[in-house]
Amino acid sequence: MTPKHLPDPRLYPLANVSNRLIHQAMAVQGAVDDGARDLERAALADTMAEYLARDEVLLISVALNMAPSRAAYQVLWQALRQAVEAAPGRRAEVFALPLVLVAGSKRRATLPDHIADVDGLNAILRQHGVFADGAEVFLSGKLLHPDAVVAISPAQLYRYTRQLADAARGLPLPLEASAVTVQEEGVFLRYLLGVAIREDGAPAPVDYAARIGAWGTAMMTFLGEALKTDGVTLFPIFRAPAPLMQALVAGNQARLEVAMQVFASSLLRKLRTEGREPTVTLSAHEGGELNVVIGAADAPGETERFVWPLSPLDRVERIEADFLQLMHECQVEMVRVEETVQPAQS
Numbered sequence: 603m604t605p606k607h608l609p610d611p612r613l614y615p616l617a618n619v620s621n622r623l624i625h626q627a628m629a630v631q632g633a634v635d636d637g638a639r640d641l642e643r644a645a646l647a648d649t650m651a652e653y654l655a656r657d658e659v660l661l662i663s664v665a666l667n668m669a670p671s672r673a674a675y676q677v678l679w680q681a682l683r684q685a686v687e688a689a690p691g692r693r694a695e696v697f698a699l700p701l702v703l704v705a706g707s708k709r710r711a712t713l714p715d716h717i718a719d720v721d722g723l724n725a726i727l728r729q730h731g732v733f734a735d736g737a738e739v740f741l742s743g744k745l746l747h748p749d750a751v752v753a754i755s756p757a758q759l760y761r762y763t764r765q766l767a768d769a770a771r772g773l774p775l776p777l778e779a780s781a782v783t784v785q786e787e788g789v790f791l792r793y794l795l796g797v798a799i800r801e802d803g804a805p806a807p808v809d810y811a812a813r814i815g816a817w818g819t820a821m822m823t824f825l826g827e828a829l830k831t832d833g834v835t836l837f838p839i840f841r842a843p844a845p846l847m848q849a850l851v852a853g854n855q856a857r858l859e860v861a862m863q864v865f866a867s868s869l870l871r872k873l874r875t876e877g878r879e880p881t882v883t884l885s886a887h888e889g890g891e892l893n894v895v896i897g898a899a900d901a902p903g904e905t906e907r908f909v910w911p912l913s914p915l916d917r918v919e920r921i922e923a924d925f926l927q928l929m930h931e932c933q934v935e936m937v938r939v940e941e942t943v944q945p946a947q948s
Contacts, residue, residue: 606941610918611886614670623649623665627677643681650685654760662756666914675914683847686756689763692801696762696846697808698751699741699794700853701825704837706787713836715781717743717794717828726824730817732843733798737807741796741843746782751793752850756911759846784834789864791857793849810844849913858910862894863928865908869896870932882929884922885940887947892921899936909947 619625626646633639653661662682669675687695705713717723720743727741729735782790814821819842825838839860841852859924873880878898882933885893890912897905910921922939929937 606920608884608886608892608922608939609915609941610672610912611888611892611943612672612890612912612914614672615668617670617674617893618668621665621668623678624668624670624674627665627669627674627681630681631673632698632937643684646677646681647688650681651861654685654757657757657817669914672914672917679847679915679944683845684754686759686763686847687845690802691698693763694765695798695800695808696754697796697798697810697843698746698760698846698849698853699796699843700841700849700856701745701792701794702839702856702918703782703790703792703851704788704831704839704864705782705784705790706835707784707831707833708786709833710783710785711831711834713781713782713784713829713834715745717741717745717825718830722824723794723828726817726820730812730820732809732812732817734805734807734809737805739796739798739807740932741794743794743835744777744779745781745792746777746795748791748793748850748853748922750777750780751795751846754846756847763802773848783901786825787864787868788869789857789861791853795846795855808843810842810848812842814840814842851913855916862908862910862925865906866894866896866925866928867932869906869935873898879936880934881936881938882934883938883940884925885944886918887944889946891947892918893944893947894925907947 612747617624617628619628623646626642628651630639630642630646633642653659666675666678667692669678703713723743724733724741728735733739777795780792782792800807821840822838825840826836829836829838839856841856843849844852870880878900881897881899881902885895886891892910892912894908895905912918926937
């Protein structure tokens, strides 16, 4: 039997080739070979840089919202990243470490809004080679709310990258720390923001491809101690540092992945403790979301639902594969995947 797969429920507008950025993105996609594609990508990035230099972020936003497919959106987003990050000469890189906090408490409790030992935080990353020896790089200890970080526009990043030549131990962004308040159980996303100084021809100040191995264990222990709060059970989960635009995408995906895992594992555990056989349905819905519905075989009308709102860069097939792997590891036998888009949930 051919396995069923989730459809992509997102709707896209018809391609508007009169929009300069859309036209150039389509030229990238339609290039006849890799050489031509590279030239078209460079031209698109140059146009993005022109708009950023003039602070015309609305034109960029319109193009992203009018992207005729996920692939076209990705081409536009990658060109925007290149325009923001690829400054010549001595320049600043604004980066972030996404931090997902799985917290539980029987009473209302508030975690610290910053890492007090910020030198210890940076020392772990230097000791394990995530920060290069002697590099001008600093990670702030402030826990920043996603909304505050998303509010930093690409035009601001473009200017910061080119103007922060001496920003090694400070952030010019007036962002306030945001504490996590928990009661019962929750999954929360925060960012630690940093600045690194990069020189042409010099080693990269931050290893964005660093595998979370030994330093990950040290960092998890450090964060657990730094954010320890009476009466709170806390599991800090993080992703490797990344340039800010990439970190925002990675952080949002990590929050939803962890939240889905917590939802599924806790409900499966509850059903099995009660001696009941769990049933799971994975479906895509109008409005651009995926749903996970878990119930018991002996009570099909009693279910609980987790909703994953799809962002433009989410890959439906990856989310599906990861979830089915989780169900395999949890030894759930009754898993159904809906192969057609379902109506929106009220």
